[in-house]
Amino acid sequence: MSLKVLYAIYEEGDDLLHAVETVRGKGMDVVDCYTPYPVHGLDNVMGIKRSRLPIAAFCFAMLGLASAISLQYFTMGYDWPMIIGGKPYSGLPSWIPVCFELSILFTAYGMGITFFIKSRMLHGMEADIKDIRQTDNRLVMAIDVSDTDDTSGLESLLKETKATEIKKPYQETVEAVKTETPKVPVEKVKAAPVKKAAPKTKAKSSSVASKKSSEITEEEKGEKINLLLGKIGKASGSVNDDLKLVKGIGPVFERNLNSIGIRSFEQISKMDSETIKLVEEITRYFPGKIERENWIEQALELMKK
Amino acid sequence: MHQIDSKIRPRLIQGDKSITDVSNDICRPIENKATAAWKLGFGISLLFLALLGGTLFWTTWTGIGVWHLNNTVMWGWDITNFVFWVGIGHAGTLISAILLLFRQKWRMSINRSAEAMTIFAVMCAAVFPLFHMGRIWVGMYWVLPLPNAFGSLWVNFNSPLLWDVFAITTYFTVSLLFWYLGMIPDIATVRDRAKTKSRKFWYGFFSMGWNGSARSWHRYEIVSLILAGISTPLVLSVHTIVSMDFATSVVPGWHTTIFPPYFVAGAIFSGFGMVLTLLVIARKVMNYEDYITIGHLEAMAKVVMLTGTLVGIAYLTEFFIAAYSGVVYEQYAFINRATGPYWWAYATMMSCNLLAPQVFWFKWCRTTPWFLFMMSIIVNIGMWFERFVIIVTSLHREYLPSRWAMYVPSWVEVGIFLGTMGLFFTCFFLFAKFLPVINMSEVKSILKSRE
Numbered sequence: 218m219s220l221k222v223l224y225a226i227y228e229e230g231d232d233l234l235h236a237v238e239t240v241r242g243k244g245m246d247v248v249d250c251y252t253p254y255p256v257h258g259l260d261n262v263m264g265i266k267r268s269r270l271p272i273a274a275f276c277f278a279m280l281g282l283a284s285a286i287s288l289q290y291f292t293m294g295y296d297w298p299m300i301i302g303g304k305p306y307s308g309l310p311s312w313i314p315v316c317f318e319l320s321i322l323f324t325a326y327g328m329g330i331t332f333f334i335k336s337r338m339l340h341g342m343e344a345d346i347k348d349i350r351q352t353d354n355r356l357v358m359a360i361d362v363s364d365t366d367d368t369s370g371l372e373s374l375l376k377e378t379k380a381t382e383i384k385k386p387y388q389e390t391v392e393a394v395k396t397e398t399p400k401v402p403v404e405k406v407k408a409a410p411v412k413k414a415a416p417k418t419k420a421k422s423s424s425v426a427s428k429k430s431s432e433i434t435e436e437e438k439g440e441k442i443n444l445l446l447g448k449i450g451k452a453s454g455s456v457n458d459d460l461k462l463v464k465g466i467g468p469v470f471e472r473n474l475n476s477i478g479i480r481s482f483e484q485i486s487k488m489d490s491e492t493i494k495l496v497e498e499i500t501r502y503f504p505g506k507i508e509r510e511n512w513i514e515q516a517l518e519l520m521k522k
Numbered sequence: 523m524h525q526i527d528s529k530i531r532p533r534l535i536q537g538d539k540s541i542t543d544v545s546n547d548i549c550r551p552i553e554n555k556a557t558a559a560w561k562l563g564f565g566i567s568l569l570f571l572a573l574l575g576g577t578l579f580w581t582t583w584t585g586i587g588v589w590h591l592n593n594t595v596m597w598g599w600d601i602t603n604f605v606f607w608v609g610i611g612h613a614g615t616l617i618s619a620i621l622l623l624f625r626q627k628w629r630m631s632i633n634r635s636a637e638a639m640t641i642f643a644v645m646c647a648a649v650f651p652l653f654h655m656g657r658i659w660v661g662m663y664w665v666l667p668l669p670n671a672f673g674s675l676w677v678n679f680n681s682p683l684l685w686d687v688f689a690i691t692t693y694f695t696v697s698l699l700f701w702y703l704g705m706i707p708d709i710a711t712v713r714d715r716a717k718t719k720s721r722k723f724w725y726g727f728f729s730m731g732w733n734g735s736a737r738s739w740h741r742y743e744i745v746s747l748i749l750a751g752i753s754t755p756l757v758l759s760v761h762t763i764v765s766m767d768f769a770t771s772v773v774p775g776w777h778t779t780i781f782p783p784y785f786v787a788g789a790i791f792s793g794f795g796m797v798l799t800l801l802v803i804a805r806k807v808m809n810y811e812d813y814i815t816i817g818h819l820e821a822m823a824k825v826v827m828l829t830g831t832l833v834g835i836a837y838l839t840e841f842f843i844a845a846y847s848g849v850v851y852e853q854y855a856f857i858n859r860a861t862g863p864y865w866w867a868y869a870t871m872m873s874c875n876l877l878a879p880q881v882f883w884f885k886w887c888r889t890t891p892w893f894l895f896m897m898s899i900i901v902n903i904g905m906w907f908e909r910f911v912i913i914v915t916s917l918h919r920e921y922l923p924s925r926w927a928m929y930v931p932s933w934v935e936v937g938i939f940l941g942t943m944g945l946f947f948t949c950f951f952l953f954a955k956f957l958p959v960i961n962m963s964e965v966k967s968i969l970k971s972r973e
Contacts, residue, residue: 232965249737252540254966260740274748292667292676301680314685314763318692321756325696325749328701332745333730333790341680344710352710352734354542383932507860 221363223249224347224384225375227356230256231505236358236378237262258505273331274324281323281342281388284315297457348384354379375471438499445495449487452480461484462519465510473500485509534628536812536961536966541966545711547956550810550964552712552721556955559807564951573720577937578653586656592854595917595929600654602909606709606792607647607946608690609785609905612757613793614640615697618704619683619753621745630964631813635804636797638957642949643796644694644814646942651686652764653700653938672718682766684893689763693756700749703742705730718792761789775786775916778843784836788908791829791875795901802895806958813960817866820888826901832910834876855916863928864915871911874904 222465234256237247247263294307295301304311334337351357358380362368372383421462457482460471477499479485488496493507507513539547544791557563580590591598614637620733621629653660660666665687667677677684710732713725732738765785768776805814844856859868878900888894919926955961 226689251734252546252706252736252739253734253961255743256736263736265737265740269745270741270744271748274752278752288667289679293679295702297676301678308680311680314682315679315688315757315767317755317759318685318688321696321752322692324752325699328745329699332703332934338706338728338730338732338738338862341727344713344729344731344733346714346725346733348636350733352707352714353545354540410746416609456946492723 220248220361223362223371223388225358225360225378225380226350226384227347227379228381229379230254230259230356232379233356233358234259234262238373239374240358240360240371243374248359248361250359251347251357253354253356256356268334268335270331274328278320278324278328281320283324284314285319286312288319289315294481325421334518335474340457341443343498386497421470421491441495441499445492445499446478447485448489448495449479450480450490452484456481456483458482458519463512465506465512470500473518482516482519485512488513523664532712534631534815535705536815539812539969541822541969544962544966544969545715547810547813548708548960548962549715551955552958553717554713560951560955562617563590564948564955567944567947567951570940571948574649574941574946576942577934578649580934580936582658586654588932589699590740590930590932590935592896593931594601594920594925594927595914597913597917598929599935599939601648602906602913603942604647604650605909605913606648606906607942609644609761609789609792609909610902611640611643611647611693611697612761612786612789614638614643614796615700615753615757616790616793617797619698619750619757622750624752627968628818630958630968631810631815631818632797632801632822633958633964634701634704634961635800635953636793637697637704637952638950639796640793641694641802641933642946642953644690644697644804644850645949646946648690648694648844649942649945651939672915682763682770685763686767689760693760694748696753696756700753703745703749704961705957706730707734707742708958709732711962712958727865728872733922736919753926758786761785773916773920774851775859775912777852778837778840780839780843784840785835787832787836788875788905789830791826791833791968792905793877794826794829795898795905797897798822798826798894799902801874802898803889803953806891808954810960813965816889816891819891819894819915820885823882823888823897825892827879830875830879830901834872837872837876843904851921858919859911859915862919864914864918867911867915871904871907875902875908878904902958918928 225236227236230252232249233252237250237259240247241262241264250263252259272301289312290307298306329436346352347359348355360371362371365371375383383511459481460466460482461468461473463482463485466474474480474496479496488507490508496507497503535544551560564614589598589600591600613631617629617636618633621633650663651665652658655664697738702743706729710729713722713729716722716725745791762782762785769778769781771777789933801814801822802819805811841856844852847853859865878897881897886893914929918929
């Protein structure tokens with residue numbers, strides 16, 4: 218499969234995560250990312266289908282169990298039956314340890330080998346490296362730009378997502394790019410002819426995209442806000458805390474929060490992982506930032522003052 | 523991005539490291555020439571390894587009679603050392619598997635070296651059962667279900683000694699896979715930073731073409747999770763089965779149902795003891811104090827205290843049950859342990875394993891490296907004596923007083939034990955020089971988090 222691929226290079230996992238979301242939100246295809254450490258949530262935003270390795274693991278466990286039972290039955294009960302300690306020839310209970318150990322052994326090695334095959338890994342294989350620092354201190358995003366010739370719009374968009382470098386696109390053979398079912402919103406964006414228009418004029422594309430995203434979530438957004446406020450409570454009319462005192466909330470995000478009815482520290486302090494997720498979905502905010510910066514604890518502190 | 527430092531929970535990785543710093547710090551020993559301290563330590567370990575070779579050769583050449591075992595005490599230092607090493611081998615997989623399932627992020631700075639320790643300890647352990655068979659060249663037929671020329675007799679699957687063979691080999695191979703799999707991304711890092719040809723080749727060979735693709739990471743994390751899931755019961759099963767070597771016999775002092783949990787707790791206890799011994803030194807010598815922080819040492823000290831207390835409770839329970847059972851042989855076995863000719867071994871065991879770890883109730887004791895090092899040595903000694911007490915004092919005065927005997931090891935047995943120390947440290951020094959001692963890729967993923 219031949220693709221024209223553009224590489225954007227990042228320094229932080231969170232930036233990459235956000236960038237993948239932005240790029241996919243515009244209907245572009247992220248072929249793959251290359252990172253020196255596992256970036257949590259990257260598989261989700263890239264839309265990677267959950268691997269079926271656990272099923273393989275179960276099959277290997279059963280294979281191990283079957284081999285253990287047949288080995289013990291053959292040697293102890295069939296080939297050379299012997300009475301040991303007055304026990305029956307095929308004493309199942311005393312076979313349990315070996316059955317257990319062999320199941321584990323088969324699972325581990327079966328899984329390992331399946332993993333190596335699926336990831337195309339073998340001893341002495343040449344690594345397919347896009348940027349020599351990708352296993353050390355840089356994160357690389359590969360974007361499919363086969364459909365466009367002019368990538369200047371995309372490039373400035375990437376710059377906005379804190380890409381430190383952009384490698385010019387070039388033709389490349391990419392093996393086995395799986396076409397996963399993109400997430401619903403992406404598909405909707407794709408359906409509209411945004412994809413090709415996007416990189417041309419940056420200003421236009423971004424306004425289109427923001428309009429699109431709000432259009433999509435309009436009804437859902439209302440529902441989600443209701444759900445959210447139901448959980449953390451509504452701020453009474455007079456309350457209007459200065460949310461900017463929470464480290465991590467800037468003036469823009471404060472306006473966002475106010476617009477969905479969050480105006481007090483009390484509300485923030487009542488959040489839990491579920492409501493945080495709602496806030497992230499509604500405001501399209503950096504996933505995980507709220508928990509990482511510990512807004513809840515901060516809000517509790519601020520409430521005391 | 524903002525970062526708030528909590529006073530209660532300091533960051534796991536100190537010193538404001540960036541991901542570049544992590545690579546630089548952890549690849550340093552690999553990319554630079556060996557230090558004088560490393561050469562000295564490695565040289566001494568090699569001497570002891572030579573001692574192992576010599577004593578094992580002597581045992582095989584002359585026969586097992588060079589050991590001072592006798593008809594009554596037919597297991598002595600050999601099986602004591604076997605159980606001692608297997609026990610040490612339990613911390614590695616415990617740290618990487620059970621702590622992974624519990625999402626304990628502090629494991630990430632220490633899991634690599636603890637797993638390495640596991641593998642080397644199990645190698646040391648394997649020496650003893652192999653050589654205590656005497657004629658090692660036919661040992662293959664005694665331990666593995668192979669068709670043979672002695673009338674097609676098979677191994678006995680009803681015997682815990684055979685379960686042991688399966689448990690230990692499975693444990694060794696699965697731990698090896700777990701360790702290697704976890705190391706592949708880091709080997710790839712070394713490969714891509716490599717300046718010399720040989721380093722490029724060897725690390726390239728073992729990195730299996732890893733390029734950090736998001737799809738590979740996705741599968742990799744699933745495989746790690748499943749391996750952790752199956753390794754957890756595996757760790758517990760291994761020492762359970764080792765304990766059954768004793769518990770399924772009818773020897774007074776061995777024939778108790780408390781053995782499996784008690785052995786598992788003891789194994790974790792001794793394993794963490796050894797991890798502390800190694801890491802307190804390694805963090806200082808290799809300058810990894812920002813990665814293996816006082817917080818890490820403290821967490822390990824807490825595990826040591828908990829498991830030490832569990833082991834202590836098991837000792838007391840054993841004593842109580844012997845008294846309560848009304849079986850005179852059982853009662854005598856325990857009286858003899860505490861007051862018989864080997865009372866000093868029993869006293870060492872009790873004070874090192876039950877009493878000594880109680881100092882960890884005090885914060886100073888948990889957070890002072892030199893003290894922790896001293897304590898870890900005490901734990902190692904105590905756990906060696908536990909196995910000695912269980913094996914030798916139970917055997918030397920069994921049912922028939924006419925069979926009673928004493929046991930003192932020969933120089934060959936002592937030599938083999940010291941030799942396995944040599945094997946262990948030789949492997950560990952090689953590991954510290956040629957492989958990344960800390961899991962770089964995992965540490966990079968937690969630089970920002972404070973748990």
